[in-house]
Amino acid sequence: MDTPIEPPKSLPKQVAPAAQEDKVGPKSQRRVWILGSALAAGCVVVAVVVWLLFFNRPNTASLVSATVAFADVEETVLSTGVLVPFVEINVGSRASGLVTSLTVDVGDTVKKGDIIAQIDAANQTNGLTTAQAALLDIQAQKIADQASLDQAQTAYDREARLYAADAGAKADLDLATKAVKSARALLTSVNAQIRQAEVSVRTAQVNLAYTHILAPIDGTVLAVVTKQGQTVNAAQSAPTIVTLGQLDKMTVEAEIAEADVINVTPGMVAYFTILGAPDHRYYGHIRRIQPAPTTFASDVAATTTTSTAVYYYGLFDVDNPDGRLKTTMTANVSIVLAQARHVLTIPSTALGEQAKDGTYAVTVVLKDHKTTLRQVVMGINDGAKAQVISGLAEGETVVIGDGSVLPAASSSASSSATGAPGTDRGDGL
Known part of the structure; x- marks a missing residue:
């Protein structure tokens, strides 16, 4: 026989989901938020550490x-400079006339005293002849005046003896005395004229010598300005015949800007190169800094001024025994x-x-x-x-x-x- 099943005394109550959610309070929510934030911060820290360790190395490549x-x-x-001879001379003529002979050409080497050119000397020769003739005339006049003085002196001596013996008149002695003085004065004047004539002769000789153009120094002919057959006139200024230069020593005229010239002083080491040999340096020492700008002379002569860069010449010298350096070469200068x-x-x-x-x-x-x-x-x-x-x-x-x-x-x-x-x-x- 079946046993009857008794119903339970009580059943558990069913809690609704909404009721369960109501039991999660504010403290639980805060714990969840703190936990999430800490987790996120930890991730950031880890990422930064990884980046610093592996990705923040300098890219030295x-x-x-x-x-x-x-x-x-x-x-x-x-600076930029120009090469010029240490000694350069313009050989001119103080005589006027036709250039009858020119014995040198550009590049020739001459010694001091060598004949460079000859000017027509006809006028100078005539002037010397005239001066010499005038001197001879005055010298002859001196001989005559000397004879007159001797004659006057003899007459004076005779009158003096007569007067001393009471045989002559005082008036005759006085006349004889005056004659001697006059003859001596004429002789003094003639002597002065002779000296003047001698000066005229020497001047004529000098003028004749001016027709021979001689080399004043040992050097090289850099330029021939006057040609043979050309007429020169030395009345106002001496015309240039040739230009001579001593090329065994060269001077560099370096143009130094006004912003740099205050730092440059004589004695400083300077060197330069030329365009044909840029790898070779020529050394020297600054000899002088010119006190006026390179364009000073032209600016003084000009009536108007222009706004241009201002440069000052710095000069230094270098030996040129082989003649490798030429006149007016461009020099690239460095001043140390x-x-x-x-x-x-x-x-x-x-x-x-x-x-x-x-x-x-x-x-x-x-x-x-x-x-x-x-x-x-x-x-x-x-x-x-x-x-x-x-x-x-x-x-x-x-x-x-x-x-x-x-x-x-x-x-x-x-x-x-x-x-x-x-x-x-x-x-x-």
Whole structure:
């Protein structure tokens, strides 16, 4: 027989979902929000750490660098100059007339006293002949006047003896005395005329010598201004026949800008190159700085002034034993203001801003390829490389540019400078 099933005394109550949600309070929500925020912050921290460790290394491949190395450095003033002979003379004529003979040509070498040209000497020869004739005439007059004086002296002596013996009159003695004085005066005048005539003869001889144009110095004929057969007139100024120059020593006339001339003083080392031999340096020392600008003479003569650049001549001399240097050659001049030999240097492009204490900011590449900014004491800077006084050591690497922003040619050239910079090329002092 089946046993009857008794109904349960009580059933559990069904809780509605809405009622369960009502039991989650504000504290639970805050815990969930704090947990989410902490998780997000942790993710950010982890990401930053990963980026700093693996992705924040400097891209040294894009940096153009150079090595600190020993080299020579000098600070110079650049200018353009002209070569001229150390001694240059315009040989002129003080005689007027026709050039009957010209014995030299351009490039000829002459010695002092050599005949260069001959001027027609007919007028000068006639002048000398006339002066010599006048001298002879005065000399003959002197002989006559001397005879008159001797005669007057004899008459005076006779009258003096008669007067002393009371045999002559006082009036006759007085007349004889006056005759002697007059004869002596005439003889004195003739002697003066003779000296004057002798001067005229010497002047005529000099004028005749002027027709022979002689070389005043040893040198080379640089220019022939007057041709044979040409007539010259020396009445107002001496016409130039030829120009002579001594080419064994040359002078460089360097045009120094007014902004640089205040830094240049006599005695400074200067050197130049010529267009035909740009690799060879000729050295000298500044001899003089001209006190007036190169255009001073023309500006004084001009009635109006123009606004142009102002230059001053700096002169220095160089030997030219082989005659390689020619007159009016262009010289590319460098005047050394300061120089240092075998010192630590870096490219000038590596220098950053200058601090108040005079140091420069330089970016240095470390061994781990990271970069650091360092203050460095610098010395001479020639615009291409600069002397390092302190703050860097030989072999260290400095940044001179960013290859990613440099043009291809510039980047390639700068990258090649990573090794030790080369020294200046040229002759030693």
